[in-house]
Amino acid sequence: MTLHVHLADEQATAELAGALALAAPPGAMVHLRGDLGAGKSTLARAWLRALGVTGPVRSPTYTLVEHYLLASGREAVHLDLYRIGDAAELDFLGLDDIEPVLWLVEWPDRAGPALPPADLRVHLAVAGEGRGARLEPVSGPGHAWLATVRLPERFAAIT
Numbered sequence: 001m002t003l004h005v006h007l008a009d010e011q012a013t014a015e016l017a018g019a020l021a022l023a024a025p026p027g028a029m030v031h032l033r034g035d036l037g038a039g040k041s042t043l044a045r046a047w048l049r050a051l052g053v054t055g056p057v058r059s060p061t062y063t064l065v066e067h068y069l070l071a072s073g074r075e076a077v078h079l080d081l082y083r084i085g086d087a088a089e090l091d092f093l094g095l096d097d098i099e100p101v102l103w104l105v106e107w108p109d110r111a112g113p114a115l116p117p118a119d120l121r122v123h124l125a126v127a128g129e130g131r132g133a134r135l136e137p138v139s140g141p142g143h144a145w146l147a148t149v150r151l152p153e154r155f156a157a158i159t
Contacts, residue, residue, distance in 0.1 A: 001146060005155050007131040010046075013039060015152045016133060017046035020120075023149040025141045026101050029116050031108040034124035039131045043124065044078050044104045051076060051102070060106075065093050067100075074101035081105065087112035120145060 007013045020030075032040040041059040048057050052071025060066040060080040068076045077100040079093075087110070108115060119142035123134040137143040 001137065001143070003135040003146060003151075005133045005135065005151070006127060007039070007133055009130060010042060012152075012154070013042055013131065014046040014049070016155065017043055018050035019149050019151050020135075020145075021047050021050040021102075023145055024102060025119065025145055027099065027103075028101075028141070028145065029103045029119050030105065031118040031121045032104060032106045032124065033108070033121060035126075038124040038126060039133075040106045040122075040124055041080070043122065043133075044106070047102075047104060048076060048078065064089075067098075070101065072101065076100050076102040076104065078104045079106065081107040081110040084110050087114040118142070 005016060007016060032044060034040055041061075045057045045059075048068050048070075051068075053068045053076075057068070057078075058066055060078055061082065064080060064084065066078045068078065070076055075098060077098065103116075105111070105115060105118075108118065117139065119137065119139045121136040121138055123136065125132045135146060137146040
């Protein structure tokens with residue numbers, strides 16, 4: 001089951017992120033896909049806020065990885081792999097030593113097989129004044145997750 005949602009503005013993006021965050025399985029691997037400016041970092045920022053991150057939420061465009069302590073006491077990791085030249089560069093990020101409750105990965109294709117497979121792929125694209133989001137579960141936990149997520153009422157007609 002793939003869901004299609006229109007995100008009219010940043011508030012709609014935050015509502016979608018909150019709904020996904022509340023239903024996410026532990027260790028969820030989310031691949032954020034879309035062109036530059038499609039809203040990947042905006043969605044990731046809203047997602048982390050929904051999980052209780054109160055400090056600065058930086059885009060990892062230059063650092064490649066940012067770690068966040070969530071309200072639950074667990075860790076989330078936000079990666080932006082746009083600037084890596086080779087998947088082997090992931091070896092230097094220390095990702096093998098952590099077990100985050102959430103992975104948000106922008107430009108996941110640049111990692112090749114170096115990352116675990118996604119549970120959910122979120123495809124974002126500019127759509128008129130807003131954004132379009134296609135939510136595609138690609139694992140057993142991903143399918144269960146998307147089946148239980150409670151989208152805000154205004155999104156209900158666009159599934």
